[in-house]
Amino acid sequence: MKLSDIEQSMLQGDQGAAIGRAMDLLVRYGEALGAECLVETRNVCGTVGATTPFMRDFAQARGGMDAVFSEFNLDSDQVVNIPPVRAFSSHLQLGFDPEQPVRMGVNEETIRFYKTGERFTAGLGVQLLNTCTPYQVGNVPTRGEHCAWMESSAVIYCNSVLGARTNTEGRESTGAAMLTERIPYWGYHLPANRLGTHLVELDIAIEGTSEWGLLGYFIGDQVKDQIPVLSPQQSLARVPGLTQLKHFGASASSSGGVEMYHIVGITPEAQSLEMAFGQRRPTEVIHYGARERRATYERLNANGNSRDVDYVMLGCPHYNIEQLWELARMIEGRKVHTNCELWVFTPRAIKTLADQNGYTRIIEAAGGIMMSDSCSAMSRAVPEGTQVVALDSAKQAHYLPAILGVQAWFGTTQDCVNAACTGRWEGGLA
Amino acid sequence: MSSLMLRGRKVVGGKSEGLALVTTAFISGWGGVDPRSGTIIETHHPLRGQSFKGRVLVFPGAKGSSGWSNTFHMCRLMGTAPAAFIFTHMTTKIALGAVVTHAPAMTDFDLDPLSLIATGDWVSVNADEGWVEVRPASATVTAN
Numbered sequence: 001m002k003l004s005d006i007e008q009s010m011l012q013g014d015q016g017a018a019i020g021r022a023m024d025l026l027v028r029y030g031e032a033l034g035a036e037c038l039v040e041t042r043n044v045c046g047t048v049g050a051t052t053p054f055m056r057d058f059a060q061a062r063g064g065m066d067a068v069f070s071e072f073n074l075d076s077d078q079v080v081n082i083p084p085v086r087a088f089s090s091h092l093q094l095g096f097d098p099e100q101p102v103r104m105g106v107n108e109e110t111i112r113f114y115k116t117g118e119r120f121t122a123g124l125g126v127q128l129l130n131t132c133t134p135y136q137v138g139n140v141p142t143r144g145e146h147c148a149w150m151e152s153s154a155v156i157y158c159n160s161v162l163g164a165r166t167n168t169e170g171r172e173s174t175g176a177a178m179l180t181e182r183i184p185y186w187g188y189h190l191p192a193n194r195l196g197t198h199l200v201e202l203d204i205a206i207e208g209t210s211e212w213g214l215l216g217y218f219i220g221d222q223v224k225d226q227i228p229v230l231s232p233q234q235s236l237a238r239v240p241g242l243t244q245l246k247h248f249g250a251s252a253s254s255s256g257g258v259e260m261y262h263i264v265g266i267t268p269e270a271q272s273l274e275m276a277f278g279q280r281r282p283t284e285v286i287h288y289g290a291r292e293r294r295a296t297y298e299r300l301n302a303n304g305n306s307r308d309v310d311y312v313m314l315g316c317p318h319y320n321i322e323q324l325w326e327l328a329r330m331i332e333g334r335k336v337h338t339n340c341e342l343w344v345f346t347p348r349a350i351k352t353l354a355d356q357n358g359y360t361r362i363i364e365a366a367g368g369i370m371m372s373d374s375c376s377a378m379s380r381a382v383p384e385g386t387q388v389v390a391l392d393s394a395k396q397a398h399y400l401p402a403i404l405g406v407q408a409w410f411g412t413t414q415d416c417v418n419a420a421c422t423g424r425w426e427g428g429l430a
Numbered sequence: 431m432s433s434l435m436l437r438g439r440k441v442v443g444g445k446s447e448g449l450a451l452v453t454t455a456f457i458s459g460w461g462g463v464d465p466r467s468g469t470i471i472e473t474h475h476p477l478r479g480q481s482f483k484g485r486v487l488v489f490p491g492a493k494g495s496s497g498w499s500n501t502f503h504m505c506r507l508m509g510t511a512p513a514a515f516i517f518t519h520m521t522t523k524i525a526l527g528a529v530v531t532h533a534p535a536m537t538d539f540d541l542d543p544l545s546l547i548a549t550g551d552w553v554s555v556n557a558d559e560g561w562v563e564v565r566p567a568s569a570t571v572t573a574n
Contacts, residue, residue: 025529028442028529029525029526029529032526033520033522033525034439054507054508058507072500072503075503075529075530150496152494152495152496155496167522168521168522168523169522169526170496170497170498170500170522170523170526170530171497171499171500171503172500172503172526172529172530173499173522173526184522186522187521187522224456224493225519225521253494254494254495256493257456257494257521257523303473377461401473402461402462402471402472402473403461
């Protein structure tokens with residue numbers, strides 16, 4: 001891989017041991033990919049904290065947070081002192097909500113250790129956004145900007161909706177990018193790799209967040225990690241907003257590995273079908289109609305058996321203020337059933353806004369719990385004795401049964417609110 | 431049946447060998463693997479319930495969460511990592527995951543490893559020299 005003089009000097013350790021280790025990892029990673037060079041990035045989203053018992057024990061045995069960063073963010077078995085980050089860096093979601101230790105099933109010691117880690121992370125200059133949706137709390141890259149993001153649902157949003165450029169990075173590569181402002185120039189950083197591969201023709205109208213989630217789940221399964229181009233014909237009754245595209249991307253990246261898509265006439269690199277495909281011809285034309293929609297719904301609900309719902313989780317990906325506003329209107333004056341719990345996850349910044357707007361009060365008056373920074377899949381935390389879960393997120397319905405062995409129902413937010421308030425799943429395809 | 435040679439490109443250098451664990455399905459890392467045992471846990475996955483610990487993992491590539499590399503990094507630290515990675519579809523997830531697992535890894539083969547290697551075959555990987563030798567399970571039985 002070709003390195004500039006500055007990169008070469010970083011690699012040699014001229015700018016400190018940590019920068020040297022970071023550049024060593026980027027070179028190994030870039031060569032594994034077959035990248036020709038690195039590219040400068042000034043927007044990095046990654047994970048630095050230590051919230052699992054394994055990492056906490058690792059830190060205590062090896063020398064604190066520098067050891068955690070060295071191993072898990074730089075792949076360096078040598079512990080190096082970590083200097084402040086050079087790139088504008090944001091922290092993604094955590095392994096638990098530190099404000100809710102009891103519900104998250106974490107003890108005082110874990111929280112104390114987390115606080116140490118949080119001070120370390122903030123001290124490096126990493127922004128404590130603590131969310132899977134940095135783009136919902138002010139980190140909105142410009143079209144064409146080179147980024148180094150992890151979190152698959154954020155990556156697909158960044159590439160497709162914002163037109164910024166990132167691959168799906170990992171904890172180690174984002175750690176190295178924070179310190180060096182570099183990432184391999186490969187994949188979605190190159191314009192030629194951003195063109196569509198598959199044409200998806202929508203034979204039915206898509207409206208509402210859960211419908212976009214279903215469609216994304218279907219497409220991910222069909223195209224794996226290729227680039228679908230949605231050609232809406234006449235079918236888009238309404239232009240999808242942030243919430244719909246957030247759910248669409250989150251499910252497409254879970255069922256397949258989609259990191260970029262185009263919607264003709266809507267996303268920035270697809271003002272026309274010709275622009276979306278460039279000189280390429282679609283390798284396949286896929287249709288999405290009533291049959292595909294039903295099959296996807298049934299696949300997502302395949303492991304739902306008992307209709308007695310113990311737990312409703314909302315906020316995957318993290319809810320935004322529009323969704324909290326809608327939830328507050330749906331649940332105001334109702335009560336969560338005694339056999340059921342409702343947990344709602346949102347970034348802490350948005351929770352503050354929800355407090356200010358009175359939504360937190362409404363949701364809590366109904367018996368719901370407002371949480372932040374994490375989710376059930378990340379934390380493996382659910383109410384005690386949970387066997388059956390209801391979700392409005394295809395992504396969470398994909399992961400939670402695998403991670404916790406629970407049954408899951410997927411439906412609309414309204415289906416989920418009804419389940420929370422009656423303790424029964426009555427959802428179904430409209 | 432004699433052994434079979436495949437030639438490909440080094441992703442991570444090194445040499446190792448072991449019994450093959452083969453799937454034509456992509457593998458999820460975070461949420462798809464339990465690093466404590468190296469077991470595939472994804473609900474619909476054909477290898478669900480099987481561990482890749484010490485095996486030569488032959489698969490198309492990585493899918494799912496960006497926690498892929500961290501999951502396999504944890505597998506290395508917990509002693510449950512595969513002996514080697516043989517895959518056909520390059521992505522940042524598998525590249526970074528292989529790098530931090532410190533296991534030999536190869537891709538870009540002259541022949542299709544997914545159709546030519548079967549679970550239970552004995553596979554030797556020399557990523558530095560760019561070759562993989564496959565001794566089919568049936569041949570091993572005959573030789574014994």
